Amino acid sequence: MTALFFLVALVLLISAVGVVASRNAIHSALFLVGNLMSVAVMFAMLNAHFLAVVQVIVYAGAIMVLVLFVLMLLNIKLENQPALGKLVIGLAGLGGLAFLWMMVPLLQRSFAAIPQSAVDVQGSVREVGKLLYTQYVFPFEAASLLIMAAVVGAVMLAKRRYRA
Amino acid sequence: MEQNGVTALGYIPLFPLIGSVLAFIIGRSKRDAAGWIATLASAMAFAVVVALVMAMPEEAEYYYRAFTWFSVGGFTLDFAFRFDHLTAVMCLVVTGIGSLIHLYSVAYMAEDEGRHRFFAYLNLFMFSMLLLVLGANLLVLFVGWEGVGLCSYLLIGFWFKNLSYAGAGRKAFVVNRIGDAGFLFGMFMLYRQFDTLDFAELAQAISVNASPELLPLYFVVALCLFVGATGKSAQIPLFVWLPDAMAGPTPVSALIHAATMVTAGVYMMARLNFLFDLAPQAQAIVAIVAVFTAMVAALTALTQNDIKKVLAYSTVSQLGFMFMAAGAGVYWVAVFHLVTHAFFKACLFLGAGSVIHGCHHEQDMRHMGGLWSKMPITAATYGISTLAIAGIYPLSGYFSKHAILAALEGGHNPALEGLLELLVPMASVTAFLTAFYMTRSFAMTFLGSYRGHAHPHESPLRMTAPLIVLAGLALVGGLWLGGTLPHYLAPVLGSPAEHGHESIIEGLMHSWIGIAGIGVGLLCYTSLSQIPATIYRVIGPLSTLSLNKFYFDELYAAVVVKPLEAIARVLFRVVDQGMIDGAVNGTAAVVDVSGEVARSTQTGQVRHYAFFMFVAALLMLFLFVFAGRV
Amino acid sequence: MNFDTFPFLSSLVFLPLVGALVLYLLPFFRPDHDEHGTLSRGFALFVSLVVFAISLLMLTHFDAADSGYQFSERADWIPYFGISYFVGLDGISVWLVLLTTFLMPLVVIASASVHKKIRGYLASMLVLETAMIGTLVALDVFLFYVFWELMLAPMYFIIGIWGGKRRIYATLKFVLYTVVGSLLMLVAIFYVVWRFYEQQGHLTFLLDELQMYTNLTRKEELWMFAAFALAFGIKVPLFPFHTWLPDAHVEAPTGGSVVLAGVLLKMGLYGYIRFAYPLFPRAADAFAPYIATLAVIGIVYGALVAWAQSDIKKLVAYSSVSHLGYCVLGFVAFNAVATSGAMYQMLNHGISTGALFLLVGVLYDRKHTRLMADYGGLAAKVPLFAFLFLVFTLSSIALPLTNGFIGEFLILTGSFKTFPVLTVIGTTGVVLGAVYMLTLYMKTMYGELDEGKNGDLTDVNGRELATFLPLLVMVFWMGIYPQPFLSRMEPTLNAYFSAVAERRAALNVYENDVAPSQDIVLEREHQQARPVRESAAQPNLNRAVEG
């Protein structure tokens, strides 16, 4: 089980680095798709099955397609200026390392202390659905409003004006 | 001190005040009426004074409390008048000679179109002088003190079109103000010590605690008050304003700068004799200053060519004599000389006025001469007064001057022991010089041939009448007052030491100084006219010194006025605008610049924003995670 | 209409405001019909005269012997915070209120020379009057602060809109200088109020209660007094903080200068008297010598710099610095004679400097220049003006029988007892005062008249005379018979001295046996147990505060 974990983790990290590092936007989009897939696998391993499926459909399916579509639409060429100024990378990298240096040991220490709960939580559709429509009904409705806002906004912004 | 509230006392100053206001208002339309209103007002004041003097029983004092000026936190002060023998004498001099000068001015200022203003100021001066003299406490005296300062400012600068005259007025006021500041210090110290400024209370309080540790206080107070006196009565440090005060019309010089205002210092010392007696060292200083002032003034008068300047310096010199007497502690002699001086100096000034009037505003003696024939009355009165001032036997000048020299020698003041050998000869030399320069002025004006190009004529009766009266008083004043004055003033100034009656021959004998002075004077300026030129060459430096008035003006300008002006400019330019304003605008600029620096972080690049946010997030995390308590 | 229940003070405070609103808002509804503003000037004059009449009526009902607050009115404003609309009058503030209501009609009459937006000008003046009277009668610390700040806005507009060339710099400097000072005072007020809250349990902004019960340690007192002293020092203006005054005066219109010099400068010293000293007596004693030294420096410095001026208004402005130096010296000497002299001198300064500014205004209206060099020998041309100028000059240099002398003499005599050396130096100010004022008078009035430049000068006309006559009367009345004024101050002052002394003793008692050892004021730890629901205890991590 852990071997699979490390394999998927490796794929995940490589694709993440690929997203950040590749100069061509389309490559980074494709790397992102790879990354999303590996996250979906992770979900499955953590038996959040419903989420794994949703991840694949929503993220990989819908969002990435939209992104690729827009990339193609605007035929973005390679980033013309030198994408990665030396100083900026250095500093950002250093910052990232500092962040990790602070967070990772902290995570280890505090979460190791917390005992793994006995309940073997199963993220099946039924469980999630039951919870979603009873307890989380208010955020669910709010989320619907959120999507509505996104749709209306997107249409308003991107609609081509036909004016005389 | 009984409270027989004699309202009449209130009327004395009231008449000149009303006169001043009426003269100004009525005078605006009818110019001539102003003169008569003013003269009438001062005459009525004189009448009231005479009536009061007559009605006043021996040893009595009138006291009149007009109203409580202010009472604040236990310090009450009444606007009150007090009329004792000393005040009587002063009031008689002020109102008497004042009225005469008013009469004289009516004619003198006849064709000056601003005369209603002149008479208003003159009456206002009379009002202030009376306040000064009648005041029952130091504060009312001080009110009069500064009031006369103001009127002298206004009258000196009366012909304000000429900026130098206006400057002279300002100089007079400022120098007086410096003296007044000294006077104020004296008052503060008295108030702090005794919580009162009323003469009676002060006298009583001081007599009660004349304890040794208070002596230094009396010394300092006496000295401060004397500084005030030097300002007002033109003694050494602060006398520079008097010669310039001649810029005013001549009656002003006569009234203010000869008879009344300049004597305020002497009156003040006489009034506070109980204080000065307790400060012998202070009195010594007064005497020394007085002698030196007299000497210097006399020397300067020697070389003056302007007739009024001569008389001005002579006044300074005679004031020196009065302060000698006061310094020696014999106050009645000072008052005696004050009175006699008022007579003949007023007469001299008015005489000079009628000469100037006659020669159509010619003041330089070198352009006069031989006026004896053209202006006999003026010449005669001028001659009598010259004799009086020189101190020739029967005239009043002799008695008072002789009394001063006697007082000086008499040595009442212990502190003066050592100095007498120096002071008495100097006084005598000064007396000699006085006689000399007065004869010089008389000779240059009236004897010899007329050097001017106007055609002088005798002044009208309204001008010559006062001259005659004053000359008469100068003649007979000495004899009459010599006897009665000491006893009259005894209740206020203490009984004088007895001295025998002199016979005529002794009189003549003692006035040898005066006779010698006149003799030498006549000799130089009538027949052997080239002698004075040779003398000047011989004593070279001394004569230039005297010619330039001992460079006092230049000294003050260099030491005080110029540096102060420079400091003022520096303070304004450098300190005010440079440093303080600079600091204020500086902080504003710092805030502005730091605003600009802060603005530069707002580059407009999303990348930069993201980076700054990331750094800030890291910092926050660091603070939280590691510092624990932040 | 019995007068003992008539709300004198509230009517005095709010009538001008109502007048201003009517004056300003009226034409919004009806287009402007009187272009050259006679109607609005008349209305403004009417309002100011009514207010003056009310104040006179109040004066007649003012019981001279009573040392406490009179005509006091009280109403809750913000009860939750213990802020109330509490106004009252006592010996200290009665004459300043009278001075305000007395000067305002004169300013309105003198506003004839203002043509641009006259309605706005008069409205601002009336609002300013409300703010000034409000500040003088407010006895609730916050109410005082509001009126104190309210004074800024109208003055800002008056200098800003109707001022001279550098008006924007001058007015911004004036406002910012005062705002910084008064905001620091606001923090000090809060500090005192919350100390009171901790010690007494309830919240109040009433001056009497704060003064009576707020126990502060010596160090706290010093800090608080410093904040108050700075705010009031800027307004007085005390020596180092005075540089806004000449700019504000030079650029302000005539009316603005008169009000600024006449009343606004008094607010600073009034603040010291009413708030700084009673609340922090011990700190006041500690600061007294320094403030006195600054005051004396102000006297001599102001006089000297005034002498170096070529602009008449700037000269008079610096003379105000010098005059107010006397008032501060008088008050800080803190004995009956000096303090009543200081308060009396405040009135005199209002009258004489106000008149001087009006005179300069008369000249400025005709010749539109303030430089001495442009004038000369005017006495022959305009004799009445010369006479008036002379009288007010004499009043300004404190000549006996004018009002200036009484004030100055009392101050110097009284303060000689507490600060002998400083008073001696201060007295030189009397001499310097004569120097620069007479130089001004000589350069403008005496000498040759330049027909070309000033030949067509017309003398003071009827309207202008109407502004000068009342001032003239006051100069001589207050000079010759000051007793009615002083007698009304006396009882309040005595009560004031004893109150401050008593408070000083109480604080000393509090200091040595009650107050825990206090280091710097910010470090005070106070643990307040509170229910868990709220939050853990409210500790203050002052290390962070210091950072």
Add this chain to the structure above:
Amino acid sequence: MTTVGLKDIALSSPVLLIGGGSLLMLLVDVFMGKREWPRAFLAMAILLVALISLGVFYPPFQAGVMAFNGFVYADVFSWLITLLVLFGTMLTVLIGMNVLEQEGIESPGEYYSLLFMATAGAIVFATAAELVTLFIGLETMSMALYCLCGAALRSRRSSESALKYFLLGSFSSAIMLYGIALLYGITGTTLIEPIAEALSRTDTVLAHCSLALILIGFVFKIGAVPFHFWAPDVYEGAPTPVTAFMACVIKTSAVGAALRVLWVGFGGQVLFWSGTIWYVAVLTMILANLVALRQRSLKRMLAYSSIAHAGYMMMGFLSRGTQYDGGAAILYYLVVYTILTVGAFSVVLAVTAKHSANPHSDDISRFYGLAERNPFLALSMAVFMLGLAGIPPGMAGLLGKFYLFSAAVKANYVGLAIVGVLCSAVSAYYYLRVIVAMYFRESDGAEKFELLEPSVALGSVLTLCVIGAVFLGIFPSALYESAAAAMVHF
């Protein structure tokens, strides 16, 4: 606990109504044709209905009233915040009424519906009792705002501001989300109240770290200094009604939410976050006021001014107590701040609307001599500026600052109060500079910027705000006492 009763719906009726309203607006938009005013009337109608519903279902006065099984607060505090949000939105709709055309917004229908969605999001964000719901509210609000900022399609500045707001907004909300995740890991729940109990038991360092991350989200949304970089550019770029909306409504809900999370959720850890809040407040006040000094463009100056006021409000976070605490001061200040800022923006709108096309349309020179051209506009702007500066005629501003500073001094943060006082003195300069431009400078040739003739809507907003700015200061007790009551049951 699980079923949704009628009570829940009643208590959160405003949110639902506004959400429904936005959809209704979309539906009806089709039939309204080109004219804009019918849409505006509909918008106002919806808002009024929401306000009425708010009034009708007045919540009982006790602590901890929840709706929707613990996911939404419905106590007095949330009631007040909702009222304030709706009030702000109403003002925005009013000032935006017949100005949208000039501001470059071609599609008013979408504009109003997005506005309502943002309002609904804001209410959810402010009254959420559960972190995920809070996040959803935040995102709804942000999504709608990103689009609203970019609504003026023709102008590049507007789309640029939308991009910046989008990128930085989602970046910061991602960080916040990470904080929420960690917090969930430690406490096992995402409901605020249980989190507080959990934290009081296990106080690990990671909890503080998650607190820091969440705090970053809030500080970003409030617009305080370390994370304020987006605010000036977005405020300036967005169309003016949207800017006004952001400056007031969004800041109100952000402060409300932050107050709720910090005081209730992390009440126990006050020791940890009070220092940070102190630094944030000081930095915000100093930096915002300093930079505002240098601004010539009015909208940008008002942006920095709103950042500065956020700094003053942060001061209120530090002084918590039974009575007279910072919370009530913040609530009162929010009301005053909304009135003054909306008023100021409406005047800016009136002055610059005609020429919003060219980039420097809102330069201060545009205001020269406004007093002659339109005295009423100039007078109202003067009142707002004096209010924001806290100088008496603008009484409300003075009282607002009064409450805040007094709360700070009560909590012994005297140093902070002094910094605040000095910064507001500095702020007086650039507020007064506007008055200088209007009253003291003649309108030299500025005649060509003829003004927008003030429509009824704009006129009513101005008068409302002026009256509010003055009288809210003179009679503040009503508002302040209700705010204090809210804080007691917090």
Add this chain to the structure above:
Amino acid sequence: MVPVTYYLTLSALMFTLGIVGVVIRRNAIVVFMCIELMLNAVNLSFVALSRLVGNLDGQIAVFFVMVVAAAEAAVGLAIIISLFRSAKSVETSDANQLNG
């Protein structure tokens, strides 16, 4: 059973990469993708923690985060298109008209 700390470390790594990506990259779309990366990292840690804690709240949160991500994508790309329409470029460095 893989211990939860591995997952958390992994998500932290991914989160950091996401942040670094946002800071470094100039192309708006790539920045947007990096933000998606960060959101995915958070989802991962949510699910991991949900297993640790033992209740489904974490997974529900992930569900909602996905909703948000989708909405973000739509709006983000719409904004980028409208910007491209007027600025002819997707580089964030070109979008700096608003500054100072």
